[in-house]
Amino acid sequence: MTSVETSITRDYVEYLRDKLIEAEKGLQLMSQNYDAAKAHFDALCFRQGITPETDMVSYQDRKKLHPELGFWNSKVEHFQRELAAYGAALTGLEAAGRMLARPSRSSPAD
Structure with a gap:
């Protein structure tokens, strides 16, 4: 059986x-795109006197008519998931490496 050190390569x-x-x-790029689209949408709503604070129902109804907000938000969420997945994988590999670097404790004899 191959050891962990040889099965997980530096590459x-x-x-x-x-x-x-x-x-x-x-994530940074998609967040910027979403922020720009959201700012544009908020400015349009504000010119019509609609803000989340004054009329949440109308604000949400108008938001449904602007699919680009959902599109950019889904892109942000996608990159957030990727970031979490790759970060977790690297953290797990680092933790496994530390555990394997420690001398193993032998189980006590009965």
């Missing part, structure tokens, strides 16, 4: 790190 860890960085960049 794999670097791949995960690169994917994590890529997800961070994607």
Whole structure:
């Protein structure tokens, strides 16, 4: 059976790190796109006298008519999930490496 050290290569860890960085960049870009679309939508609503504070029902109804907000929000959520997944994988590998680096305790004899 292959040990953990040989089955998890440096290339794999670097791949995960690169994917994590890529997800961070994607999240930042999609967040900016969503923020811009949301600011534009809020400005349109404000010009009509509709804000979440004054008329939440009308605000939500108008929001349904602007699918780009949902589109950008789904992109933000996608990159948040990627970021969490790659981050968790790297954290798990690091923890496993630390556990395997410690000397193993032998089980007590009866």
